[in-house]
Amino acid sequence: MEYFVQQLINGITLGSIYGLIAIGYTMVFGIIGMVNFAHGDVFMLSAFIALILLLALTQMLGITPLALALFIVLILAMLLTSLWAWAIERLAYRPLRGSFRLAPLISAIGMSIFLSNLVQVTQGPRNKPVPEILNGVFTFGDPEGYTVTLSYKQILIVAVTAVLLAAFWYVVQRTSIGRAQRACEQDRKMAALLGVNVNRTISLTFVMGAALAAVAGLLFMIYYGVVHFNDGFVPGVKAFTAAVLGGIGSLPGAVLGGLLIGLIEVLWSGYFSNDYKDVATFSILVITLVFLPSGLLGRPEVEKV
């Protein structure tokens, strides 16, 4: 039982990170019908940005309260990563809008390769260690037997994710910016007829997705204590799987999918085999695409007109 609770805690933590990344996939897909394959690498890039910022703030500028340093890192990493995503959309995707369907997709794959190589060249091909922070844990259960540990990091990850998702949900559902985004998602032409600047709204969608990915990048870096230029690929594809499982285009679906993928991965490696955990998650991708192409919370293609 304790073992199961432990896996549950680990799974929810990992799932939160996947959920944050998955939102970027699902929103961009919703609004322009394109899978942004560079999104995983934007996430990786943000982890590096966060690490550099953290080192700069704590070791060069000597900002001591860790909470303050982390908060500044969070805000700056979100801003810088958003700027990257904005530039990527502007340079690599927007000129190809209106071109054949595969063009932006190919461009996205190219952008993905570019980003991981850029980080490899500028930051080196080795694992980058992250300074040890937030190492405290709570332990529960029988001290003689198996104890459940809940680390400060895990609490931070779940709390930050919950707060950001709530804020994000508010923006999309209740503000005129979010309304314009949903309008573009449902009928871009009509949105323009009502005065929505469609290009700006699409840019904004990339920026919002990247900001959430930046949060995920920061949390990922703190949680694993190491970052690598290739870290965008596997988490990126898993977050994409989460978006597909939840129903691509659906925001609650992305979060639910993220949590499920996190749980499946952790439970699989906890009870079966650590080596095959990626096989387990990607089997979910295949199974979803074959048997439930619109996902758990997605809608079927046909809409009443």
Place this chain on the structure above:
Amino acid sequence: MSEPLLSVRSVKSFYGHIMALRGVDLDVHQGEIVTLIGANGAGKSTLMMTIFGDPRAREGRIAFRGRDITHLPTHEIAQLRIAQSPEGRRIFPRMTVRENLQMGALASNEVHFQDDLERICAYFPLLKQRLDQRGGTLSGGEQQMLAIARALMSRPQLLLLDEPSLGLAPLVVKRIFDVIRALNMDGMTIFLVEQNAFHALRLAHRAYVMVNGTITMSGTGKELLARPEIKAAYLEGGRH
């Protein structure tokens, strides 16, 4: 005559290589209801969309209140307070009626949203009861009313209506035309595209007939209603 609110001068526009408008000239003056009738595929809806720059006119000039809008981006044209209820209504199906109306109020920054909501729901009392229902669940007639109401939310100076009667029951069609007349009485300038020529011509101050992407006839609504060739082409059997 004073300067027209909307003037379209020798406009040509294309879908790919197909010329859909072959040089259209047309004026809408302040306070008028102007109707454009024509058969399916004549280019009526293309003209409506070309006024909004999508597709963009490849030749000619479109001016609104004397300002050349031929090359403005679509969303900037909308912000000049020209509103359109387009072909097929294009309600946002997964937004509530209220959100659809809020989208309509975007060009006026939603500052007088509550006032406008009350004022416009006076024309469409049904919508008032449906504010929190999703647009996609409305009936065809209700969706049409919502599309017109949404267009009105920006306090437009010119309202473009593309086939508001299409696919609706005769009673609903009558209601919609009554509302159009009432709106015009209250000062709204309306440019109406219709296949339902009988209703539209009776309503219109002036009318144009479009065939194959060009204007072939124009005159007051009454004049056109009386013309034998109009009767033969658009009215026979069409009195519904």
